[in-house]
Amino acid sequence: MSEVKNEFHVEGSPTPAPVVEIEKNELPNPGSFVHTSDDNIVKENDLVLIYISKTNIRPLVLHKEGRMNTKYGTFLHTEIIGKEYGSQIGKYMNSNQVNRGRKHQKKNGVQEEEDEKKFGFIHVLKPTPELWTLSLPHRTQIVYTFDSSYITERMQINSLSNVLEAGTGSGSLSHQFSRSCKRLFTYEFHEVRKQQAELEFRQHGLLYQDYLDGKIKDKNSANIIINHRDVCKDGFLVEQVENINGDAVFLDLPAPWEAIPNLNKPGVLNQNKQVRICCFSPCFEQVDKTIEALEENGWGGIEMVEIQGRNFEGRKRMVKYIDDAVKVLSEQKERRNVGSVNFKKLKKARQELENKSVTEIDESNDLKRFKTNSTPKDEKFNPFGKGLRIKEGDANYEWSNVTKIESEIKSHTSYLTFAVKIFNIDRQE
Numbered sequence: 001m002s003e004v005k006n007e008f009h010v011e012g013s014p015t016p017a018p019v020v021e022i023e024k025n026e027l028p029n030p031g032s033f034v035h036t037s038d039d040n041i042v043k044e045n046d047l048v049l050i051y052i053s054k055t056n057i058r059p060l061v062l063h064k065e066g067r068m069n070t071k072y073g074t075f076l077h078t079e080i081i082g083k084e085y086g087s088q089i090g091k092y093m094n095s096n097q098v099n100r101g102r103k104h105q106k107k108n109g110v111q112e113e114e115d116e117k118k119f120g121f122i123h124v125l126k127p128t129p130e131l132w133t134l135s136l137p138h139r140t141q142i143v144y145t146f147d148s149s150y151i152t153e154r155m156q157i158n159s160l161s162n163v164l165e166a167g168t169g170s171g172s173l174s175h176q177f178s179r180s181c182k183r184l185f186t187y188e189f190h191e192v193r194k195q196q197a198e199l200e201f202r203q204h205g206l207l208y209q210d211y212l213d214g215k216i217k218d219k220n221s222a223n224i225i226i227n228h229r230d231v232c233k234d235g236f237l238v239e240q241v242e243n244i245n246g247d248a249v250f251l252d253l254p255a256p257w258e259a260i261p262n263l264n265k266p267g268v269l270n271q272n273k274q275v276r277i278c279c280f281s282p283c284f285e286q287v288d289k290t291i292e293a294l295e296e297n298g299w300g301g302i303e304m305v306e307i308q309g310r311n312f313e314g315r316k317r318m319v320k321y322i323d324d325a326v327k328v329l330s331e332q333k334e335r336r337n338v339g340s341v342n343f344k345k346l347k348k349a350r351q352e353l354e355n356k357s358v359t360e361i362d363e364s365n366d367l368k369r370f371k372t373n374s375t376p377k378d379e380k381f382n383p384f385g386k387g388l389r390i391k392e393g394d395a396n397y398e399w400s401n402v403t404k405i406e407s408e409i410k411s412h413t414s415y416l417t418f419a420v421k422i423f424n425i426d427r428q429e
């Protein structure tokens, strides 16, 4: 299998472009993004997403003779074909991979148990627009799921909506829209980007033209009409359809105010409904100009929103007691006073003495200390000192439930400007 190299400059992409192991012109089995069938078994020539880690999800078309290299080693495609979607596939790592892992873990200050490092896992997943957003080859900045889900809901996009999108870019949002709407008209003025997006839509069974040509049977999923067009200069009308009758418009362009007047042309927007627009702009000056253009062209109900999506991860944190902190501080003071060599000897002697007396301590008293963290039954552990490595949630210790917030926001934050327009006040709604 050859790799399709990313030919495009990535404009400030927050994640590196992943390796896409799909031949340029190969057509996987149709329906990879359609989830209506009960058949959950991975087949040869299926387009699958291989989950290696949170930041490494790889699109892959499976072939009998195919191989996939990962940090855990090489997986043969035949190890994946025949499994159920969602399956975890494991691999023993060779000593080189284990050592590489060890170095990496040392750098991050994490010490892992020996045998935990020797097994690597991947998961085989069915593509969804959300997973595609995390795994697609970036040709431009993209719209992430935090924004796209809000945009879809806010513009009330449903299975009866015709949606206009400019520009197509990497096709991240196009996949989301395609799943929710009746027909998507998407426009891209960069020819190579348009061709690349068109190829992906074809490989994913989403092109309307392929339905018209009889190559795809499912009219509901093959609903994208992609156009090579500068919407600011040449507007939105297309040859394939006389009246677009758009119900929702999404503009992710450097100058949306130049495209907004072109929406007034007859046949572009639905005259019998309330039509919604959203403009995605990274800077406030652009928002300003967009609002001006919207007002001049009869749009109302203008609102600007910024999405700051973050994941919250549920974790357990060990409950620590003041006695333990006091113990660490007094030990530090003692070490300073007697010197580290004498302190070690002193500590060893004390430990031997304590170990002797531990056997004489009443069992219930021992258990009480154990539960309050300070000193487990048979090991000396102080949660403030350099203690043992304790597994999160270990039932022998006390834990409180906490949340950890992602440090980085996984989206290119932009301002979303929404507006509505009613052409015909006596509309039939």
Ligand SMILES: C[S@@+](CC[C@H](N)C(=O)[O-])C[C@H]1O[C@@H](n2cnc3c(N)ncnc32)[C@H](O)[C@@H]1O
Binding pocket: 140, 141, 142, 143, 144, 166, 167, 168, 169, 170, 171, 172, 173, 174, 187, 188, 189, 190, 193, 229, 230, 231, 232, 233, 252, 253, 254
């Ligand atoms: C930021 S990208 C869009 C990313 C897309 N929303 C996604 O989620 O993948 C903007 C795209 O608009 C295209 N573009 C800019 N001006 C345009 C115009 N006047 N007409 C059509 N496309 C345009 C650019 O070539 C670029 O690919």
